[in-house]
Amino acid sequence: MNKQLMRGSHVIAEAATRAGCRFYAGYPITPQNELPEYMSARFADLPDATFIQAESELAAINMVMGASMTGVRAMTSSSSPGISLKQEGISYMAGMELPAVVANIMRGGPGLGNIAPTQQDYFQATRGGGHGGYRTIVLAPCSGQELVTLTMKAFDLADTYRMPVILLGDGLMGQMMEPVSFPDPIDPADLPKKEWVLSGARGRDSRLIASLQLDPVKMEERNWKLVRKYDTISQHETDFESYLLDDAQLVIVAFGTAARIAKGAVNRVRGEGLPAGLFRPITLWPFPANPLRSLAASIKQILVFEMNTGQMIEDVKMSVGDISPVHFHGRPGGVIPTPVEVAEVITGLMR
Amino acid sequence: MAQQVFKRPESLKDNVFHYCPGCGHSIIHRLLAEVIDELGIREKTVGVPPAGCAVLAYNYLDVDMGEAPHGRAIAVATGIKRCRPDLVVFTYQGDGDLAAIGTAETVHAANRGECLTVIFVNNGVYGMTGGQMAPTTLPGQKTTTTPGGRMALRDGHPLDLSRMLALAAGSVYIERTAVTSPKHIIKTKKAIRKAFKVQMDGQGFALVEILSACPTNWKETPIEACKRVEQVVATQYPLGILKDATHEPTADNP
Amino acid sequence: MKKGFIKIDSQRCKGCGLCVSVCPKGRIRIAEALNLKGYHPAEFQEDEMDKKGRCNACTLCALICPDVAIEVFRE
Incomplete structure (x- = not known):
């Protein structure tokens, strides 16, 4: 193609x-x-x-x-x-x-x-x-x-x-x-x-598409x-990408653009012999909580990296509970961090 | 053998209206159903009701209907009509819906000449929420948010959106009528019929503004309220054709 | 002279009185009895009670009825 x-x-x-x-x-x-x-x-x-x-x-x-x-x-x-x-x-x-x-x-x-x-x-x-x-x-x-x-x-x-x-x-x-x-x-x-x-309504009853439901019992039914x-x-429908997770001791969790940067950082620290990997949620909702939870049991720590002040980290913490420590690195405001910067954060955590 | 000369239109469901005694909404619902019957378009009509008292219009009109958020009926109708130009699409909106929260949608749909039929019910108050001031409320009129009467310098002037819409290049037919007497009701039906025909001929944006009474929130009897529409409201919002740029379809100009 | 009559669905009627106000023959009045919803519905007065002339099925009452509660018949 x-x-x-x-x-x-x-x-x-x-x-x-x-x-x-x-x-x-x-x-x-x-x-x-x-x-x-x-x-x-x-x-x-x-x-x-x-x-x-x-x-x-x-x-x-x-x-x-x-x-x-x-x-x-x-x-x-x-x-x-x-x-x-x-x-x-x-x-x-x-x-x-x-x-x-x-x-x-x-x-x-x-x-x-x-x-x-x-x-x-x-x-x-x-x-x-x-x-x-x-x-x-x-x-x-x-x-x-x-x-x-x-x-x-x-x-x-x-x-x-x-x-x-x-x-x-x-x-x-x-x-x-x-x-x-x-x-x-x-x-x-x-x-x-x-x-x-x-x-x-040709050859059938007339149809209605509406969100209004004045009867609380019926509204409750619809909510459920x-x-x-x-x-x-x-x-x-949960979807995610795993990158170099088999032997990873630190897993960086990132999505979208941040995940691209994180991948570069993982490659960088791997070159220095540090076993880091990337877990990239592709569906943010539904969040891939179960695979992340399973992963957390076999690793030492998690680093959440987002281009904000920390939002997905709440889903990560809800997914892994106390199984693994969760760190955060964030750059909000439109600053685009480099793989070098993120690699330094990883290195700092692993050394 | 007695012959029935007035009966319920087929496009009107058998349900009892939830409206207050003397409310104009249900008269307008009936007129819509009669026009839909007479034009034979029940099976290709889609309606978009408003938020407000007429939100449940689909309990009465036996055509396909799709809800819209408050003020957005014309935008929703635009989406429907552009995807299915073969359908006849109308919106049914009150004064708050069309002339306050939905002003932008209304003006721009008229300006684009969207091929829609708009039924605009002007009763000068927000009925469903308990009689607050509407953009169309008259100067001095008492509402639950203008307890001392509407003061133009504080609360704004009555907004004649139909007149503004008549200035839009894409609007084709705009008429203001009332449903306060048999004579006016007959005129209203004629106007609604024309507003549907304009759409069916592909000519563009058609709107009928209908002055209607809200006896409950005006705290008047239905008879007093109808009189007030004709003697007071209609001086602020004169009845008649505000714009008629329709033409007889020809081969060159369908 | 045309003759006619109307049927008022007393359960649909909410007693707004608009039909009473438009009947040229003064043939409609508000009933003393209540309907199930608690309204005094309009009622058609029978011939013998009326001296103003017969219903001619002009349909004005039905045209203005907000509740589509009136059917009109011509004989």
Whole structure:
């Protein structure tokens, strides 16, 4: 398969199109503007596709909601402050059990923060993000090629489980150019039929898609039904990468861009004879708690490395309990640490 | 043999309305159902109800319906219509929904000329939440958040969003009517019918603003409230066509 | 002269009185009895009680009824 050199934001857009996405609505925000730009040009050539530059992030996510009601594969993208605005729609879609893909190319925060790459939205993404106690599947790619596979997988997961799926990248993932190859595009007509869509009540009873449920007993039932769905996802969809773990005494846990840096650091300290390895969660929710817990029993210590002040570390600590000491190294604010810096932290812990 | 000359429309479910006595919402629901029946579009219509008293509109209208967050009905409807242009898509929104929290969505959908039918019910208060001030509340009108009456300099002026929307290049048909007397109800039905036809002919954005009474929150009898709409509210929001840029479809200009 | 009559579903009716206000013949009144929801529903007055003229099935009452509680028949 031919490889082409592409920017991360473009890769997401192309992969989404090849996954059969035919509706995109978004609002400009740095550092993800290349994604809607690519989409606007790509969809112009597809007669069955709609691109809308919306008047706001709120409008965009709600347009995606409407598109999803018709059964079309739909997505939006944004960066941190814009994702906060989209939480209203994401909560509604969780309640209505509507599929959608939302890409968050994270930047510095809180507030307007800056436009540099960070991982400061981990809590927001993995805890639902909006009101009402729901979950979204959260996928964290760490390379151009993984942007292809995880973007396409995001649409499958969204349809399978009828829920929003978050693709959590950062400014570096979105801007970096890497060689990638794409699978053949999926024809939306070949996707499994959705039996719940709004299509006009022809030859059937009229249909309703709504999150409102005024009866507390029925609302409680629906809440537990969602939890059962989330349990199923936790059992079947957890994904992670292991790197040099067989003989590792220290395991660094990192995701996305931080994991790339961590991998460099692991290679570096291995060169000095220090047995370190990398555990990289690919699904941030569901978090790969069980494999990490099993791993913790055979190692001496864990180092959590994030481009924030410490968010995933809470999931790591919940996973391993007292089995293994958990250290932390974080660089928030858009500072991109080097493998040398992280290697020094590892060395300090192991010596 | 007696012939029935007025009966329940088929697109209206048999459920008893939850609305208060004298509420205009249920009249408008019935008119919508009648128009949908008469146009023969029940099987290809999708509605988007608002947050507010009419949030349960789907308990009454027997068509496919999809919920929207407060103010976002037109954005949701845009997503539906763009993906399925063959469907007839309408939103049903109150004044708070359309003219306060959803102002941006409304203005920009009109400006893009989204091919939608918007039913905008203006009763000058937030009914469901207990009668707070709406963007359309009249000067001096007492509400639960303007207990001394709305003061323009403190609380803002009544907002005539329909008139603003008429300025948007993408809007095609905008009319203001009322459901306070049989005469006005007949006019409202005609306007709703036209707003659906505009969409079905692919002409663009169509909106009917309907002045409606909220006797409960106005603390008036239904008869007093209807009179107030015609004698007071309609002076602030004059009835009639605010914009009609419709054309007879031709081969060149469908 | 056209003759007509109406049927009011007294359980749907909430006694708002709008039909009473629009009937050109003054043929509708609010009942003294309550319905199951606790409203005094509107009721159609039978011919013998009325001196103002017969119902001509003009449908004004049904047009304004917010609860679609009125059916109109023409004989």
